[in-house]
Amino acid sequence: xxxxxxxxxxxxxxxxxxxAVVLDLLEDLVIQMENNKDPDFELFDExxxxxxxxxxxxxxxxxxxxxxxxxTQRPDLADGLEHVPDEHRELARLGTLLRDExxxxxxxxxxxxxxxxxxxxxxxxEHLRRHMYWEEEDLFPRIDTMLDAEPQAVDLSALExxxxxVFELEIExxxxxxxxSLPPAA
Ligand SMILES: [Fe+2]
Ligand SMILES: [Fe+2]
Numbered sequence: 001x002x003x004x005x006x007x008x009x010x011x012x013x014x015x016x017x018x019x020a021v022v023l024d025l026l027e028d029l030v031i032q033m034e035n036n037k038d039p040d041f042e043l044f045d046e047x048x049x050x051x052x053x054x055x056x057x058x059x060x061x062x063x064x065x066x067x068x069x070x071x072t073q074r075p076d077l078a079d080g081l082e083h084v085p086d087e088h089r090e091l092a093r094l095g096t097l098l099r100d101e102x103x104x105x106x107x108x109x110x111x112x113x114x115x116x117x118x119x120x121x122x123x124x125x126e127h128l129r130r131h132m133y134w135e136e137e138d139l140f141p142r143i144d145t146m147l148d149a150e151p152q153a154v155d156l157s158a159l160e161x162x163x164x165x166v167f168e169l170e171i172e173x174x175x176x177x178x179x180x181s182l183p184p185a186a
């Protein structure tokens with residue numbers, strides 16, 4: 001079934017606002033670790049699980065579809081888009097790595113050095129923020145330009161229709177700490 005690309009773009013922008021809130025929570029955990037405090041590992045685990053089940057599995061594939069549209073309809077606006085798939089892959093790799101480290105700590109199976117955890121978490125936050133900034137400041141406005149000139153429909157049938165488990169569904173089980181930690185306005 002075809003979806004208006006404008007609707008999809010609005011969803012992508014909302015996803016970014018939600019991801020920014022979660023990254024702020026993750027940054028708080030880094031600050032705790034830097035101050036030699038033990039971070040809330042339950043929250044840490046939920047954040048990294050969220051990042052891998054929603055942004056990596058749903059948000060990035062949705063973006064890939066809309067960027068494909070841009071590439072085919074407006075090659076004149078497609079400069080640099082060829083780097084996006086690699087960035088999405090790298091973000092997924094860093095996220096999975098970090099999730100596995102947190103899992104190992106929670107399972108008591110491995111000792112992950114605090115410095116390594118701080119470095120990996122900071123790198124992940126930095127990378128994702130930089131990527132989102134590029135999209136918001138450069139790529140999404142190009143899609144606006146395309147859609148202002150001519151509305152486009154996108155076919156999302158190849159995507160799994162997974163709702164955001166935290167911000168849309170507010171699933172208590174599995175994301176309890178994360179839901180409790182969200183600021184009231186989120
Ligand atoms: Fe992206
Ligand atoms: Fe994005």
